[in-house]
Amino acid sequence: MTEASGDRAGLREVRAVAVVTNPSAGQGRARDAARTVVEQLSRDGIEIVEIHAPSAAETRDGLRAALTGGSLDTVVCVGGDGLVSTILDPLAHTSIPLALVPAGTGNDLAREFGIGDDPRRAAELVRSGRVRTIDLGRLEPSGHEPMWFATVACTGFDARVTLRANRMRRPRGRLRYTFAAVAEIAHGTTVPYRIELTGGRPDPVIDTEALLVAVGNTTTYGGGMRICPDAVCDDGLLDVTVVGKVSHLEMLRILPSLSAGKRIEHPAVSQYRVESVRLTAPDAPATADGEPAGRLPVTARIEPRALTLLY
Secondary structure: OOOOOOEEOOOOOOOEEEEEEOOOHHHHHHHHHHHHHHHHHHHOOOEEEEEOOOOHHHHHHHHHHHHHOOOOOEEEEEEOHHHHHHHHHHHOOOOOOEEEEEOOOOOHHHHHOOOOOOHHHHHHHHHHOEEEEEEEEEEEEEOOOOEEEOOEEEEEHHHHHHHHHHHOOOOOOHHHHHHHHHHHHOOOOOEEEEEEEEOOOOOOEEEEEEEEEEEEOOOEEOOOEEOOOOOOOOOOOEEEEEEEOOOHHHHHHHHHHHHOOOOOOOOOEEEEEEOEEEEEOOOOEEEEOOEEEEEEEEEEEEEEEEEEEEO
16 A cells, blocks of 8 residues: 555445446456445445446446435445446535445556455445545546546557457456567567656656556556556656656566566666656557547646545
8 A cells, every 4th residue: 555644434334335336347346346346335234326327428427326316325345446437527526425346457546555355355445444535637638539548548558458358258368468578578579759748846848659658547457567666646747657668678677577567777767757648659558547548749737635535
């Protein structure tokens, strides 16, 4: 868990909770976990609004409608980072806290706060969890709707890895990203990036050949890969990691450390801390919280204190 202050909520009065589920997450684990959560909360006399729509848009609309009613005290998200990303638009900049039950592939936001995958803890979190108000990222891709992200937005090689991993059925968990990365190394090439940084010291414009650029609100992506090791989720800044031109052999040397959650130490790696960054590169894909986010050019901005989290 990152070091920062968190306020103990005490015993909160909770009358109504929305339980949002991606039934297909974790090969059905989310569906079973949601059932446990609903049973636990119902036993406590809490009114439950269940949202498990067949599409991301319908999930957002369902939560937005539930929030508009004004009676919800908490939202419980049963799934992975992709489902969190889906519900950020209606939830951002509200005072409704989010409780996580990690049941997806990566679960990097839950990992950041040391939240385990036991759904029976959901009722405890809802009633007496610590409250943390964190920043969110806002991604504005070319030809794509703007997206919120809680963890990391990726472009280039790592975005291609994420998109490949999303298409794979096996293996499960972190290994899926490792296998996808090895497969992409065979095709991976650097591309010319223009990186325009704002709000740092200094505010440079960088023209460079790069394999990937990752923009992090938190430290990890892909199930624990520590791509932005110094990111702090409530400092009002985004961390930008640039992996420059490296050979296939060098990438194979970097990958095990990254997969093991270690800090990347390599001359080709540069890191910056900024309020916003604009990235331009030819035909480079982007993802945010593991979800497709169009292609570059893209601008990523920090949105300070945009989400209240229970942990």
